[in-house]
Amino acid sequence: MLVHDMILRKLQLHSDLGETEIAALRALPATERALVVHEDVVRQGDKPNVSAVVLEGMLGRYHTVASGRRQYLSFHIPGDMPDSQAMFIDVMDHALCAMSAARIALVPHASLRTLFKQCPPAGFAVWRETLVDAAIFRAAITNNSACAPRARLAHFFCEQYYRARAGGHAKQGACALPLTQIQLGETLGISLPSVSRALQQLRQTRAIEFERGRLEVRDWARLAAIGEFDPTYLHLSKVKRL
Amino acid sequence: MLVHDMILRKLQLHSDLGETEIAALRALPATERALVVHEDVVRQGDKPNVSAVVLEGMLGRYHTVASGRRQYLSFHIPGDMPDSQAMFIDVMDHALCAMSAARIALVPHASLRTLFKQCPPAGFAVWRETLVDAAIFRAAITNNSACAPRARLAHFFCEQYYRARAGGHAKQGACALPLTQIQLGETLGISLPSVSRALQQLRQTRAIEFERGRLEVRDWARLAAIGEFDPTYLHLSKVKRL
């Protein structure tokens, strides 16, 4: 089944898996599900007993603050497990939704826990996955707290493109990024006009092109410089650097 | 040894441990080390082979941005394992330093990995710990990106006090918080004068008192309201709520 290939390929970007682990991971049960744009997979306060694996499209995690404003936390592409944390933390402190039409596979927590008990190295690989997740959150804290709008946007584009590329989802210097400028603002903690202005500055430097949910990186070195991007935190050392 | 009691008490705040796991955790080797203020435990780029457990004092994790400015990511009190992630991620993407004089215990990664292989439930408990860590980072993203200075400060105080209290480190409505206003600014993404002004606003509402590295919560309900604080994300359901 496709799901298992996706999980394995993703884990093998940072973990060495033996025959035993691969076989055990392949035995995981999974059910597929299609999502329409904006559809929530889980909401704040839910206690899911399955975790999702992205097969197609893009998913996003977000908080909702009292004012009603959303704060997006991270975005997930095919191969990612956006709510793997729910295996060991019962109640969701954030929500997960589809940023575009998407397909996911759902894996029961019980199966995962059994797998990890019987085959700890497989668990370590998924654990590592959740730790990289945390590293991405840390980078977001710094980006949103210590950088100017243009740098925030540049850093965000770098990260998304780098991750898409590592997963094999970038073609000819471009990748899918189905976000509106409002959503970019709700990710980076800046207003819509600021996003618009920062975008135009980046376009003017010929570093990127961004339209209709597609990001094209034209000058990686310049973009990385503007965004002060260092991919170390993504821990994809097995992937060829840009 | 004291170290093991601290670890166990911390893990038991959210995980049920059996006799076997407790015995296995107690068998972990550890060496103590004293730290002076501002001393770094590990730096960005390091590849440590031990993880720290805080015994006394406060430790902080931080990024350094190109301008030289620091961005603090989280703070850790006795019982915490601030760099447990290093067990499965080789290179440090951030640094760890002592915010006050402190004492830590160092546990070899090799021992931890062996323990988790032989006793998966013990690993699950530590894994859960790292997942709560990630939840705290998510909360910081939202706090620093979507809230005004006063609310940021209030939320931060709520979190620190709540965690201190859960760990048994709060007395008479007060806990240690050995940070200068500059460091608060480097945590919340605001300038020193903004911290000073926000602090005075909070004092005026009689919600808190803060001086000489000591935080006193005088009106929890008000502070929580200003900071829009909901402790769910700390996943300390076994702890009595405020």
Next chain:
DNA sequence: CGCATTCTTGACACCAGTCAACGTTAGTGG
């Protein structure tokens, strides 16, 4: 006691947020 760090306060400039209008695009249904 004296120096260094920390905190407070003020003046000022400027960036970024809000509001608003307009132009464009995309999607829907007739």
Next chain:
DNA sequence: CCACTAACGTTGACTGGTGTCAAGAATGCG
């Protein structure tokens, strides 16, 4: 296929909050 509508993007005017700079006061440490 076209028309309509809603969503999205761009731009401008205006305002206010926040950063920067700077001076002075208070605190703590040696």
